[in-house]
Amino acid sequence: MLNTTFLKACHGEKTNYTPVWIMRQAGRYLPEYRKIREQVDFLTLCKTPELAARVTLLPVDILKVDAAILFSDILIPIEAMGMKLEFSEKKGPHLYHPLRNETSVSRLRTLNPDADIPFVADTVKLLVKQLTVPLIGFSGAPFTLATYMIEGGSSKNFVNTKTMMYRQPALFHELMKKLTTMNISYLKAQINAGVHAVQLFDSWAGALSPQDYRDFELPYVKQIISELGSLVPVIYFPNNCAGLLKMASASGADVISVDWRISIAEAAGIIGEGVSIQGNLDPVALFGTKENIRKEAAEILAGAVSARTHIFNLGHGILPETPVENAIALVDMVHELSSKKS
Amino acid sequence: MLNTTFLKACHGEKTNYTPVWIMRQAGRYLPEYRKIREQVDFLTLCKTPELAARVTLLPVDILKVDAAILFSDILIPIEAMGMKLEFSEKKGPHLYHPLRNETSVSRLRTLNPDADIPFVADTVKLLVKQLTVPLIGFSGAPFTLATYMIEGGSSKNFVNTKTMMYRQPALFHELMKKLTTMNISYLKAQINAGVHAVQLFDSWAGALSPQDYRDFELPYVKQIISELGSLVPVIYFPNNCAGLLKMASASGADVISVDWRISIAEAAGIIGEGVSIQGNLDPVALFGTKENIRKEAAEILAGAVSARTHIFNLGHGILPETPVENAIALVDMVHELSSKKS
Numbered sequence: 001m002l003n004t005t006f007l008k009a010c011h012g013e014k015t016n017y018t019p020v021w022i023m024r025q026a027g028r029y030l031p032e033y034r035k036i037r038e039q040v041d042f043l044t045l046c047k048t049p050e051l052a053a054r055v056t057l058l059p060v061d062i063l064k065v066d067a068a069i070l071f072s073d074i075l076i077p078i079e080a081m082g083m084k085l086e087f088s089e090k091k092g093p094h095l096y097h098p099l100r101n102e103t104s105v106s107r108l109r110t111l112n113p114d115a116d117i118p119f120v121a122d123t124v125k126l127l128v129k130q131l132t133v134p135l136i137g138f139s140g141a142p143f144t145l146a147t148y149m150i151e152g153g154s155s156k157n158f159v160n161t162k163t164m165m166y167r168q169p170a171l172f173h174e175l176m177k178k179l180t181t182m183n184i185s186y187l188k189a190q191i192n193a194g195v196h197a198v199q200l201f202d203s204w205a206g207a208l209s210p211q212d213y214r215d216f217e218l219p220y221v222k223q224i225i226s227e228l229g230s231l232v233p234v235i236y237f238p239n240n241c242a243g244l245l246k247m248a249s250a251s252g253a254d255v256i257s258v259d260w261r262i263s264i265a266e267a268a269g270i271i272g273e274g275v276s277i278q279g280n281l282d283p284v285a286l287f288g289t290k291e292n293i294r295k296e297a298a299e300i301l302a303g304a305v306s307a308r309t310h311i312f313n314l315g316h317g318i319l320p321e322t323p324v325e326n327a328i329a330l331v332d333m334v335h336e337l338s339s340k341k342s
Numbered sequence: 343m344l345n346t347t348f349l350k351a352c353h354g355e356k357t358n359y360t361p362v363w364i365m366r367q368a369g370r371y372l373p374e375y376r377k378i379r380e381q382v383d384f385l386t387l388c389k390t391p392e393l394a395a396r397v398t399l400l401p402v403d404i405l406k407v408d409a410a411i412l413f414s415d416i417l418i419p420i421e422a423m424g425m426k427l428e429f430s431e432k433k434g435p436h437l438y439h440p441l442r443n444e445t446s447v448s449r450l451r452t453l454n455p456d457a458d459i460p461f462v463a464d465t466v467k468l469l470v471k472q473l474t475v476p477l478i479g480f481s482g483a484p485f486t487l488a489t490y491m492i493e494g495g496s497s498k499n500f501v502n503t504k505t506m507m508y509r510q511p512a513l514f515h516e517l518m519k520k521l522t523t524m525n526i527s528y529l530k531a532q533i534n535a536g537v538h539a540v541q542l543f544d545s546w547a548g549a550l551s552p553q554d555y556r557d558f559e560l561p562y563v564k565q566i567i568s569e570l571g572s573l574v575p576v577i578y579f580p581n582n583c584a585g586l587l588k589m590a591s592a593s594g595a596d597v598i599s600v601d602w603r604i605s606i607a608e609a610a611g612i613i614g615e616g617v618s619i620q621g622n623l624d625p626v627a628l629f630g631t632k633e634n635i636r637k638e639a640a641e642i643l644a645g646a647v648s649a650r651t652h653i654f655n656l657g658h659g660i661l662p663e664t665p666v667e668n669a670i671a672l673v674d675m676v677h678e679l680s681s682k683k684s
Contacts, residue, residue: 157661159626166630209624209657210605211641242584243604262585263552282551284501288508299553315551319499 002196003133006067009309010197010233010254012276018301018310018338019066020331021136023237024317025059026071029324032058042087046072049122056127056135062324063331067134067197068127070190072120074140074201075148077186080116081178082109083149091153098152100160105175111182113189120186124193136235137195139187141202141224142179143217149175158207165216172216180220184227191231198228199235199257205248206240206259213244218251225252235278239316245270260285260315265303277307280315286326287319293326297333312338344538345475348409351651352539352575352596354618360643360652360680361408362673363478365579366659367401368413371666374400384429388414391464398469398477404666405673409476409539410469412532414462416482416543417490419528422458423520424451425491433495440494442502447517453524455531462528466535478577479537481529483544483566484521485559491517500549507558514558522562526569533573540570541577541599547590548582548601555586560593567594577620581658587612602627602657607645619649622657628668629661635668639675654680 006019028034033055037045045051056071075093079085084096099105114121127135140148148154150161165172187198205217225234229252236253238244242262249256249271257278258267264280271277285296297312304310312334318327348361369375375397379387387393398413417435421427426438441447456463469477482490490496492503507514529540547559567576571594578595580586584604591598591613599620600609606622613619627638639654646652654676660669 157626159629159661159663162624162626163629166627166634206603209602209627209638210608211638212624240582240603243608260551261548261582266552266585282504282554284499284504285508285551287501287505292508296551296553319501321501 002131003066006134006311007196007233009276009311010235012254012308014309016339017335018304018312020312020334021065021067021069022059022063022314022318022327022331023069025063025065025069025327026055027318028320029318029322029327030058030062031324032062042073043085046076047117047119049119049126052119052123053126053130056123057130060131060133063328064335065133065331067136068131069136069199070120070124070127070138070195072123072138074138074145076117076120077111077113077139077182078145078149080109080111081182082107093148094153095148096152098160099149099175100164102171105171105178108175108178110178111185113186121189121193124190124195128194134196135194137187137190137198138201139183139198141200141205141217141236141238142176142183142220143208144202144204145179146172146175147204147207158204162212165212176216176220180223183224187224187228188231191228195232197233197235199237200224200253202236202238205238205244208244210243210247214247218247221248221251229254237278242267249275255311257313258315263303264300264310265306268304268307271307273308276309276311277304278311278313280313281330283314283316283319283322286314286322286330290326290329293330294333294337297330298337301334301338344473345408348476348653349538349575351618351653352577354596354650356651358681359677360646360654362654362676363407363409363411364401364405364656364660364669364673365411367405367407367411367669368397369660370662371660371664371669372400372404373666374404384415385427388418389459389461391461391468394461394465395468395472398465399472402473402475405670406677407475407673409478410473411478411541412462412466412469412480412537414465414480416480416487418459418462419453419455419481419524420487420491422451422453423524424449435490436495437490438494440502441491441517442506444513447513447520450517450520452520453527455528463531463535466532466537470536476538477536478539478541479529479532480541480543481525483542483547483559483578483580484518484525484562485550486544486546487521488514488517489546489549500546504554507554518558518562522565525566529566529570530573533570537574539575539577541579542566542595544578544580547580547586550586552585552589556589560589563593571596579620584609591617597653599655600657605645606642606652607648610646610649613649615650618651618653619646620653620655622655623672625656625658625661625664628656628664628672632668632671635672636675636679639672640679643676643680
């Protein structure tokens, strides 16, 4: 039977304890994951349903988290739109022939998820048969995806992306429309296959000034959420969001996931009572002592009491060097500290 | 005669127009700077008063900014405390033998600015004879300096720094005390030599959760400012500050410099009426069209009207690839748009 604590919290229903999962919980910090990765490269792992499903399940067994998240990457659909993608251990993702002009944007293909990347739905279908907790699907928000497509990979200052925004706004908006269409069909395909909730990762939203966020990203995020919100709960994660939080909380999402650079009490105050909150322990806190982790987890749980409901998570993805025992301890502490004594 | 518009704004006095300067205004985007750098390496430039002074003056002549900032680097005093320092064009600063244990922290020397790094005061003395605008001295705030000393250079996640904070808090505080003492003597030496204001750069403050900022950085920042505040105006720049701004604005600084990730109107509201505000155009905006730069500058000037006073600046340092003509245009636009029509 499915443990629905996480889904209840997404919907704003009170639960007996605070559900917890961890961004990148099926990742390199787990020895079991690294063992599988010795056999296959990252993209093959994403594209092989049996393996992707196995990796997705690892943290459910090891950490006892209250939700699983599909093992994949936000750039998988971008590759299917026609951009050549490679991952290197050191430099991260590399997209060949980054978008810089109208021709390259117009050449992007419309994603047909079931035909182009059937392994995603296949992985979901395998998982929902086995899981004891809800499965979260995900996609990258348009601006975040656009940065990779325009820069060709990770970036420090997003000079090419913003230069397109400022100098070729019509072209930038055309790209954002394509990414919005992609997001909707991609997330609907995941929902049709069985995911119980979706998270929209806006990892680089915080690189935008509030004015630019309002003009170039928020309208697309709203459109995506409005298409999906009646189907499953939507979690929106605008990373480094303190200055954007008021706008982001009006995105229509059921849950706003906040990073660690703002106190969760202050964030809950900004978000208001209509939306749930997810977060927000500093990922590096897991390198501290267990006493310190407990103190910080308790402070976050206390700070979140004014939120509609709270889903505990890190403020960003768990780091590869994190001691596994501390991740296990964190999940246990959150469950214990938040359990209603009755 | 000295144009005192910038100093008046620091003190909260109304001015006829909004003063403007640009972080890293004497930097690589200027062809005149690159030409000098063809002859000498970065550290030699910092340590040669005639050259450092010449570079400091460049943007005053070229951009017509309302303040100059001493050409130097925040790691200059760290080298003098006993850590071997190198700069490479690609990787930035590298400090050898990063601090990881009690021995390495205890071995740090106490800075004696006039004996150890006399070229700093010498540069200031050369400059104050020539300048037509005020000269800003500066230092790196303790946490920001500690990250370089513990990581050995730039860092993405600050794992070593925060691990020391969480696992060896007494040792971390000992380091912060030494950096506080250094900051006070270093900035006092600059003030004695003639700088008219100082800016405390806290480039990595925004990597801290508000709780950690409160416990591990803010007390030291307050101590430094309280030692200097009666001598010259102090500008405090906690980069990526949206979630820390309320605390930072109680640091005692005369001016808080804010990055571009929060609207200046919202920031001014948080900072309140007792402190002036500096900022906050996205450095990448200078890659856009002049129309767009003008629009964004006007939006910032309008947003800052509720502040005590406003000093226009970028939200972070100007980028090396910035078109010089756009930087020149920005300074001109700020002067024109903010001039009182009477």
